[in-house]
Amino acid sequence: MKNMMISADEKKLLRKVEIRSHTCFLAATMVNMEGNGFTFSLIPAIEEIYKDDPEGKKEAYTRHQQFFNTHAVPFSFIVGLAWAMEKEKKEKGSVDGETISSVKSALMGPTAGMFDNLFFNCLRIIAAGIGIGLAQQGNILGMVMFILIYGVPQSVVKMWFCRLGYTYGTAFIDMMFSTGLMASFTKAASILGIMMVGAMTAQMVYVPLNLILHIGPATLEVAPVLDAIFPGFMSIALLFGYVALIKKGWKPINLILLTMVIGLVGALIHIF
Numbered sequence: 001m002k003n004m005m006i007s008a009d010e011k012k013l014l015r016k017v018e019i020r021s022h023t024c025f026l027a028a029t030m031v032n033m034e035g036n037g038f039t040f041s042l043i044p045a046i047e048e049i050y051k052d053d054p055e056g057k058k059e060a061y062t063r064h065q066q067f068f069n070t071h072a073v074p075f076s077f078i079v080g081l082a083w084a085m086e087k088e089k090k091e092k093g094s095v096d097g098e099t100i101s102s103v104k105s106a107l108m109g110p111t112a113g114m115f116d117n118l119f120f121n122c123l124r125i126i127a128a129g130i131g132i133g134l135a136q137q138g139n140i141l142g143m144v145m146f147i148l149i150y151g152v153p154q155s156v157v158k159m160w161f162c163r164l165g166y167t168y169g170t171a172f173i174d175m176m177f178s179t180g181l182m183a184s185f186t187k188a189a190s191i192l193g194i195m196m197v198g199a200m201t202a203q204m205v206y207v208p209l210n211l212i213l214h215i216g217p218a219t220l221e222v223a224p225v226l227d228a229i230f231p232g233f234m235s236i237a238l239l240f241g242y243v244a245l246i247k248k249g250w251k252p253i254n255l256i257l258l259t260m261v262i263g264l265v266g267a268l269i270h271i272f
Contacts, residue, residue: 080165
């Protein structure tokens, strides 16, 4: 599969998006993690693609403000791929917004695990070992070597990945449609995306239930019983409860305040 040719104007846009992709943790919050940085990175592309379509532009910005979280390096690749898919959606209509969101959700988990191990758990340790050894001797090269070994490669790879994601993105989509695999790919991406949300819920949502029932002379701890019947039941119940509230129009800040109130009241009455 050959990558598509890019014009001079696209190269200028690409440089802007590449630079912006370094701000992946811009205004990161627990609500959407890198969602703000993802949207900020795509601003030049979205403005160009939807310059004559205010409604499409609004939908694109809303779409990319959703929760997103991965390692900083593959972040730029997914930004480039999302740009290519947005362009495909606008020009050919062969991709819809749901597919773009599903592909993003499907990619963020595997890429995070892969590049966390490669850069954070491997290259960072090597760079820190060399840098600390020099710094302990009072050598300023310790700081310089850490930046050169750990920081610079990340920056270079990020720039290359952004270009790779964009240039190969449209060609990849065209290949999927020409072979009839797009429908299967979309379904698989949606399923994987849902699995990732479920996995993140199990890992990131924790309800410290401390309820103890006194039945005559005996006592019963509720949390172990629930975990034995349905591991993570309280976490999944909390998730679906908040989803129901969001569907009714609740905003994230309201859910945060509600969580604080429930936590404080629960602690006072010894439920948590």
